[in-house]
Amino acid sequence: MFIRVTDQDGETHELEGLEGWRAMEAIRDWGLNIKAECGGACACATCHVYVGEHWFDQLPPPSDDEEDLLFSTLDKRPTSRLSCQIILNDGLDGLTLTLAESSRKA
Ligand code: FES
Numbered sequence: 001m002f003i004r005v006t007d008q009d010g011e012t013h014e015l016e017g018l019e020g021w022r023a024m025e026a027i028r029d030w031g032l033n034i035k036a037e038c039g040g041a042c043a044c045a046t047c048h049v050y051v052g053e054h055w056f057d058q059l060p061p062p063s064d065d066e067e068d069l070l071f072s073t074l075d076k077r078p079t080s081r082l083s084c085q086i087i088l089n090d091g092l093d094g095l096t097l098t099l100a101e102s103s104r105k106a
Contacts, residue, residue: 001093005049007032008104017088023049023097024084034103040084045069047083048076048103052096059086073102 001019005027006012017026024047027034035046042065051059056079062070066085070076083097 001088001090003088003092003095003097005032006096006098008099008101019089021088022084023086023088023095024082026088027083027097027099032099033105034083034099035105036084036103038084042066042069042082042085045073045082046103048073048100049081049083049086049097050077050100051079051081051086052098053079055092055095056081058092073100075100075102 001017002014003017003026004012004014013032015026015030022040024036024040028036037046038044066082069082070080
């Protein structure tokens with residue numbers, strides 16, 4: 001399966017992912033600019049992405065912890081999610097994500 005990720009500079013990358021991976025792991029392991037400080041523990045919000053509108057409703061809803069963290073970001077939008085909380089599966093083949101500025105490494 002593949003996901004399409006647009007980075008903070010507007011460049012789109014097609015990344016291979018595997019079922020069960022976190023979207024954050026695919027983004028990080030393919031070398032895109034994502035801070036992901038807590039390594040996927042839902043404790044930092046530095047893996048913030050915007051989900052493509054077509055895909056947003058197909059994801060399981062965020063947990064209360066994820067919602068709280070998203071509210072702590074300064075660049076939250078209606079389609080914001082934490083990419084470490086998006087577990088890839090074949091039904092998400094073609095998922096489109098855009099990296100939020102708040103996810104950029106310093
Ligand atoms: S990597 Fe820290 S919340 Fe996702």
